[in-house]
Amino acid sequence: MSDQKILAIVTLQKETVAGGSPIFVVDSREELERQSFTLEKILDAMVHEVAPTTFILVRHSD
Amino acid sequence: MNLDHLMVAVIISGLAGVCTRIYLLQTDYRQYPTYPHGYIIHLALGIIAAGLGSVAIPALIKKDFTAFTFLALAAQQFRDVRNMERTMLSKIDQMELVPRGVSYIEGIAMVFEGRNYLTIASALLTSFTVIMWNATVGVIVGVVCVICSRFFMSGKMLNSIVDIREAKLRLDGASLYVEDIYLMNVGLSSDKKAIMENGIGMILTPKDASSRITLSNVGQRQAILHDVSTVLGVYRDTGEPALTPLGKLDLKDGRLGLLLLPQDRNVQTSIDIIGKVPVLESAMKKPLQANASRGGTS
Numbered sequence: 001m002s003d004q005k006i007l008a009i010v011t012l013q014k015e016t017v018a019g020g021s022p023i024f025v026v027d028s029r030e031e032l033e034r035q036s037f038t039l040e041k042i043l044d045a046m047v048h049e050v051a052p053t054t055f056i057l058v059r060h061s062d
Numbered sequence: 063m064n065l066d067h068l069m070v071a072v073i074i075s076g077l078a079g080v081c082t083r084i085y086l087l088q089t090d091y092r093q094y095p096t097y098p099h100g101y102i103i104h105l106a107l108g109i110i111a112a113g114l115g116s117v118a119i120p121a122l123i124k125k126d127f128t129a130f131t132f133l134a135l136a137a138q139q140f141r142d143v144r145n146m147e148r149t150m151l152s153k154i155d156q157m158e159l160v161p162r163g164v165s166y167i168e169g170i171a172m173v174f175e176g177r178n179y180l181t182i183a184s185a186l187l188t189s190f191t192v193i194m195w196n197a198t199v200g201v202i203v204g205v206v207c208v209i210c211s212r213f214f215m216s217g218k219m220l221n222s223i224v225d226i227r228e229a230k231l232r233l234d235g236a237s238l239y240v241e242d243i244y245l246m247n248v249g250l251s252s253d254k255k256a257i258m259e260n261g262i263g264m265i266l267t268p269k270d271a272s273s274r275i276t277l278s279n280v281g282q283r284q285a286i287l288h289d290v291s292t293v294l295g296v297y298r299d300t301g302e303p304a305l306t307p308l309g310k311l312d313l314k315d316g317r318l319g320l321l322l323l324p325q326d327r328n329v330q331t332s333i334d335i336i337g338k339v340p341v342l343e344s345a346m347k348k349p350l351q352a353n354a355s356r357g358g359t360s
Contacts, residue, residue, distance in 0.1 A: 037250055046303040047249035049236035055249045060303065 003061035007045045010036045012053040021056075068120040071192035071200065078204030079112025079185030082211045086177045104174065107143060110136075111178045115185025119193055140178045147171035159298050160291040160307060165281020169342045173215065180211050218346070220286070221337030223273035224266045224318075228329050231263040231321065241265060243312045243319030253304035257321070260297045260305075262332055264320040272348050274316035279345035283309040283318065289339045290332055295325030 010024045010032055011017050024039070026032050036047045036055045045057040087104050114133050121129040148171040155161045162170075184207035192200030220226075229241045233254055238245045240263035248254050268274040276282055287307045291298075298305040309320045322332055 033251060037252060040250065040253075040303065041301050044301050044303055046306075047253065048247045049249040060306075 003059075005059050006056050007043050007059055008039050008057040010039065010055045010057070016051070017054060068123065068193070070197050071189045072116045072120055074192050074197060074200045074204060075116035075185040075187075075189035076112050078188040078200075078207055079115050079181045080109055081204070081208045082184040083108025083112065083177065083181045085208050086180070086211060086215055104177075107140070107178060108181050111140065111181040112185045115182035116189045118186055119189050123193065137182065140175060143178055144171040144175040147174045158288070159296050159300075160288050161284065162288045163281050163284030165279065165342050165344045166285040166288060168344060169285075169340065172343065177215060180214060184208065184211055217343070218341040219337060220266075220339045220341060223270075223276060223341060224268050226264060226266050226333050226336050228333065229263040229265040229319070231258060231261050233258065238321070240319035240321060243310055243317065245308060245310050245319060245321050248304055250304065256297070256305060257323070260323050260327060262322040262324065262327065262329055264322060264332065264336065266318040266320065266336070268316050268318075275347040276341060276345045277316060277318050278311055279342070282342050282345040283320075285342055286320065286336055286339050287322070290322050290324060290335050293335050294322075294328060294331060297323040297325050 006021045008022045008024060009017050009019075010026060012026060012029070012032055014023070014025045017023055024035055026035055032053075032055060036057065039045070039057050040047050043057055043059065045059040047055050047057055050056055083105065087101065087108070114136055118130065118133055121127075121133065148167055151162065151167040151170060152164075155163075155167065184204070187207055188200050188204040191203040232239050232241075233248070236247050236249055236254075238248050238254075238257065243265070248257060266277060268277050287309065291307060296307065298307075305323055307321055307323050309318050311318055320336075324332060
């Protein structure tokens with residue numbers, strides 16, 4: 001449970017996010033979904049919606 | 063008392079012990095132990111245990127105290143059974159899509175150790191009866207022992223402490239709920255679709271305060287999820303972290319909300335399986351009998 005980690009951030013609004021994780025900036029809602037989907041499969045990390053414009057990819061250790 | 067009589071005692075009680083072990087050794091819906099090798103390991107240990115139990119009293123009668131000491135020493139080996147089971151199941155668990163969880167593994171390991179002692183006890187009791195009375199009484203006692211062993215080893219099941227019913231899964235934006243219990247945040251619309259199409263929502267309502275504590279145990283929840291996915295399969299793969307069966311508590315009243323993702327979407331069978339999940343010994347608490355307010359004596 002302690003091993004949860006944000007592996008990537010995908011966002012439509014670059015100015016709303018910052019920090020140590022890789023940030024992917026996209027320009028449409030479709031692109032947001034598509035890129036998050038790809039990253040989910042690559043990173044084996046779950047996509048969570050923090051805000052309608054920002055998704056984060058979190059690895060939950062189980 | 064001649065040697066032949068003792069031999070008869072050893073043989074009958076040995077058989078009673080082996081029968082006890084075989085009777086307790088069955089692959090049930092949880093698919094453990096597996097056939098054939100898992101069986102053979104436990105059968106072999108069972109025969110050793112039965113042998114130990116059956117020769118104990120004859121050894122004492124023959125005043126062979128050294129042999130009796132060795133028996134005690136050999137009995138120690140059965141403690142390793144628990145270790146063996148624990149190690150193997152923990153390793154296998156890493157490769158499961160829905161793991162058993164540590165608590166369930168400990169429970170299973172404990173049961174396997176316990177069954178060997180039960181085998182020894184049943185052989186011991188039978189040999190005692192044969193020596194004290196005769197072979198016929200011994201056989202009767204042996205059969206009774208075998209039947210009783212099942213009674214001793216059958217723990218409680220979940221349907222005796224909770225009410226299980228299907229409940230509707232719903233999405234509120236990215237939040238997934240089973241009725242009013244929050245489960246998790248799902249971002250991708252493809253994941254949302256897969257969960258809504260394949261998921262089954264369940265709500266388990268505890269029957270009293272003790273069962274509420276049992277239900278809140280994380281290991282117990284994992285055991286439920288594992289058992290359901292063993293029987294009905296799981297709609298999940300590696301690289302699909304969103305498709306995870308899980309359970310969350312309603313902290314206000316202790317109800318447990320479950321998201322199940324079976325391959326075979328059969329609600330009634332799921333309810334039956336959950337009802338037959340064993341109540342883990344490590345999760346079983348009895349606060350109602352603890353009498354903490356009166357100094358902790360029950």
